Amino acid sequence: MPEINQLDRTYHYILKTFIEKGNAPVYTDIAREFGVSAETGKEYLHELIRTGIGVIWLEEGTDTIASFAPFHNTPTSYRITVEGEQKWSGQ
Numbered sequence: 001m002p003e004i005n006q007l008d009r010t011y012h013y014i015l016k017t018f019i020e021k022g023n024a025p026v027y028t029d030i031a032r033e034f035g036v037s038a039e040t041g042k043e044y045l046h047e048l049i050r051t052g053i054g055v056i057w058l059e060e061g062t063d064t065i066a067s068f069a070p071f072h073n074t075p076t077s078y079r080i081t082v083e084g085e086q087k088w089s090g091q
Contacts, residue, residue, distance in 0.1 A: 022087035024065035
């Protein structure tokens with residue numbers, strides 16, 4: 001299990017990526033960000049989900065983030081606009 005500080009960094013990285021790019025990173029992005037193997041990046045993601053913090057879930061049967069509160073990775077009817085820029089969907 002990753003240490004608490006790593007879980008915090010993983011959470012922050014996912015949220016930051018959503019804000020900057022408008023969609024979620026995949027576990028290989030997480031791995032690249034922290035200089036670890038793809039398998040370890042996947043472990044960081046799954047451990048974060050297992051903590052139960054926030055509302056985070058994966059696309060069914062995959063390791064792809066579907067939703068990471070308050071964002072959804074696929075378009076929804078809940079469009080989020082910030083300072084005139086609309087690139088996010090809400091849960």
